């Protein structure tokens with residue numbers, strides 16, 4: 061299933077459930093500001109199973125990502141994976157790179173029916189990665205876990221954060237992603253939420269150059285690439301095609317091909333709050349009291365985020381708004397309004413003379 065083949069008014073392509081915020085690590089960019097202890101009000105096993113049943117109501121093969129914190133901090137994670145698989149869900153997991161991620165555990169994850177394991181690598185060397193993750197040994201443990209996933213036949217995704225501290229590492233990281241036989245490289249452009257507020261994003265023009273480089277990597281690599289919180293990757297790709305062929309490519313401008321917060325993407329927090337994304341922590345309701353499916357389809361917040369004509373500022377005036385629309389999470393983090401312009405994008409629509417977004421986070 062591809063994002064472009066589903067009706068994102070009806071269902072998310074990706075549903076993330078943050079099982080817990082507990083984690084051994086304290087990474088510099090952590091959205092969840094992960095804690096060493098589990099929260100006493102986390103969704104229980106029974107509530108989680110009900111959530112998975114509801115997720116299945118979206119339709120066949122719904123993709124569910126179990127995230128954290130470290131989702132393996134809970135002792136019912138295997139039970140929940142197996143329950144989701146029984147329901148017909150495509151279950152994936154984003155564990156933290158710690159010593160607890162042993163080859164036996166990874167084999168058990170593969171045996172439980174998990175479809176994909178996603179590991180974070182933010183530096184191509186132990187120093188760079190461990191410095192970012194603030195944990196000596198995390199690079200080695202993560203690479204060993206990746207090799208164990210290969211051994212277990214478990215498809216591997218590598219997640220990387222792009223910010224001023226990591227951007228120079230990207231060429232070496234591309235080599236590492238290939239060496240680890242990953243099927244997908246998910247490249248996340250920093251949103252200043254949680255602990256990520258202390259990191260510097262790359263400047264907008266540099267972000268565009270990185271996206272141009274990623275389109276070239278994408279066409280040459282054996283693995284796929286997806287960007288997270290950077291839908292202007294699609295604008296950049298269209299502009300590149302235009303300049304290569306000197307043709308308007310108007311068809312591509314009208315066609316949605318990706319997902320953004322609330323539009324093909326939904327996030328359930330450890331306490332059941334339903335957000336458009338983990339990086340857009342504005343609740344539409346709580347799955348303890350509201351229907352997951354109704355919140356996604358009918359809540360005013362989600363409906364608004366799916367309406368390109370509701371966008372404000374230069375994103376609202378942009379001819380790429382149907383295919384891009386900007387990161388709603390970054391707009392929310394920097395202005396408090398999820399419909400405002402995305403400050404990471406340097407593009408100014410022709411004829412637009414309104415205000416341009418600030419690039420520093422709001423107080």
Ligand code: SF4
Nearest residue numbers: 375378384385386405
């Ligand atoms: S101005 Fe907004 S909609 Fe247009 S390309 Fe930039 S982020 Fe996308």
